Amino acid sequence: MADRFFVEGFSKKNKEQKIDWLRQTYLKNKPEDIEILKKYWLPDKHLQSLHEGFAENTLSNFTLPFSIAPNFPINGKLYAVPMVTEESSVVAAAAKAAKFWFEHGGFRAEVKGKIKTGHIHFFYDGSPADLQKFLDDHKQEYAERLRPFTENMEKRGGGIRSVELENHSDKLPGYYTWTFRFDTADSMGANFINTILEEWSDYFEEDFAREYGLKPEVVLRILSNYNPECLVKVRAEAVISALKTGMSGEEYARRFVKALDIARVNPYRAVTHNKGIMNGIDAVVLATGNDFRAVEAGAHAYASRSGKYTSLSNAFIRDGKLIFEMEIPLALGTVGGVTRIHPMAKTALDILQNPDAEELMKIAAATGLAQNFSAVHSLITEGIQKGHMRMHLNNILLQMNVTDEERKKLSDYFRNKKVHVRAVKEKLEEWRKNRA
Ligand code: MEV
Numbered sequence: 001m002a003d004r005f006f007v008e009g010f011s012k013k014n015k016e017q018k019i020d021w022l023r024q025t026y027l028k029n030k031p032e033d034i035e036i037l038k039k040y041w042l043p044d045k046h047l048q049s050l051h052e053g054f055a056e057n058t059l060s061n062f063t064l065p066f067s068i069a070p071n072f073p074i075n076g077k078l079y080a081v082p083m084v085t086e087e088s089s090v091v092a093a094a095a096k097a098a099k100f101w102f103e104h105g106g107f108r109a110e111v112k113g114k115i116k117t118g119h120i121h122f123f124y125d126g127s128p129a130d131l132q133k134f135l136d137d138h139k140q141e142y143a144e145r146l147r148p149f150t151e152n153m154e155k156r157g158g159g160i161r162s163v164e165l166e167n168h169s170d171k172l173p174g175y176y177t178w179t180f181r182f183d184t185a186d187s188m189g190a191n192f193i194n195t196i197l198e199e200w201s202d203y204f205e206e207d208f209a210r211e212y213g214l215k216p217e218v219v220l221r222i223l224s225n226y227n228p229e230c231l232v233k234v235r236a237e238a239v240i241s242a243l244k245t246g247m248s249g250e251e252y253a254r255r256f257v258k259a260l261d262i263a264r265v266n267p268y269r270a271v272t273h274n275k276g277i278m279n280g281i282d283a284v285v286l287a288t289g290n291d292f293r294a295v296e297a298g299a300h301a302y303a304s305r306s307g308k309y310t311s312l313s314n315a316f317i318r319d320g321k322l323i324f325e326m327e328i329p330l331a332l333g334t335v336g337g338v339t340r341i342h343p344m345a346k347t348a349l350d351i352l353q354n355p356d357a358e359e360l361m362k363i364a365a366a367t368g369l370a371q372n373f374s375a376v377h378s379l380i381t382e383g384i385q386k387g388h389m390r391m392h393l394n395n396i397l398l399q400m401n402v403t404d405e406e407r408k409k410l411s412d413y414f415r416n417k418k419v420h421v422r423a424v425k426e427k428l429e430e431w432r433k434n435r436a
Contacts, residue, residue, distance in 0.1 A: 069094040073106025082348035083283035088391035093374035104238035109362035115229035124216040158185035188333030235325035263311035280371030289345025389419035
């Protein structure tokens with residue numbers, strides 16, 4: 001297809017040439033966009049070139065706020081949690097919830113497992129018993145052959161934990177998997193897992209064909225982002241009579257539990273409820289250089305594990321206490337990937353006092369539960385918009401080109417009022433007219 005926007009060999013152009021190509025094509029009448037791309041280059045050339053190494057065809061940087069939610073009490077230790085998010089109310093809400101739970105004994109978090117999974121997906125129309133025999137005959141030998149790839153991981157306490165044959169022929173004729181379970185120590189482990197799977201499947205295809213005269217068709221060799229055995233549990237408990245929320249403790253706890261019950265039974269609410277949890281978790285995952293897409297995919301799959309999408313968190317009343325808890329799979333790492341290479345991710349991990357993967361799972365889960373608490377608290381009390389709009393005012397002002405003096409005056413004026421774009425615009429125009 002001939003198209004004047006088609007470009008050959010784009011990746012071979014240098015950065016200036018790539019931007020120049022945009023200037024002549026998609027950004028023809030937009031010199032301000034070209035300028036913005038350049039404005040976001042880091043003045044430190046070394047850092048800029050490091051960033052450019054993270055992805056192909058990098059033209060500039062896309063920055064997001066890096067913030068801190070202090071006073072996070074988790075297992076008796078106080079953390080300042082680094083968060084990267086563009087959503088204006090998220091960090092304030094996390095910090096508020098951290099302070100609230102600080103006064104009620106903090107969060108208790110526990111890692112229930114750290115096992116990750118990966119599969120070799122293949123088709124085969126012979127006897128399943130031959131596959132099982134093949135596995136029994138070769139398991140040990142393959143573990144030895146893989147030693148060059150596994151020895152480092154084993155030194156760090158990880159490795160392959162099991163390999164099993166799973167027969168899925170009832171769902172898809174001839175479909176099987178070699179299902180692997182791994183411990184990847186403090187790394188997220190994607191490269192390790194995929195390397196092992198690819199090596200193992202090469203051995204399998206060749207050896208099986210030779211020994212059984214039948215070639216299985218391997219279609220995919222890939223880790224799974226569904227890791228129900230890589231699980232963290234977090235819980236917070238408040239004595240109901242000690243709850244200070246503007247309504248009686250009993251009334252508050254009752255409404256809180258009802259809100260959670262709604263999320264449990266109604267998938268429309270559950271998705272939004274869980275999105276609130278992920279507001280906190282993603283912000284920590286991003287700040288620490290982890291893979292937020294993997295975490296998101298895995299969390300929502302876990303929320304559907306019963307066959308029906310439901311809330312990840314749960315609340316109930318027992319012995320005069322409001323108990324609020326969550327179990328969530330979080331495949332996180334504190335070594336490997338960009339966790340130590342991206343200077344901001346390294347700084348985030350330093351702020352967290354260099355946690356291992358398990359500790360980071362606990363921190364992220366507690367931040368998610370805190371975020372969920374803040375959202376539900378707002379929803380069952382003053383509603384979500386008041387707090388949101390207060391923060392949103394800032395975004396409106398940013399779009400309106402106001403002076404510092406006008407910003408201060410407008411922030412004061414709208415402190416206890418409903419905020420919407422028209423009201424802010426009208427107030428600003430009124431003041432400007434009066435001043436003229
Ligand atoms: C907004 O980003 C998140 C909330 O919608 C979550 C919730 O409703 O629980 C406030």
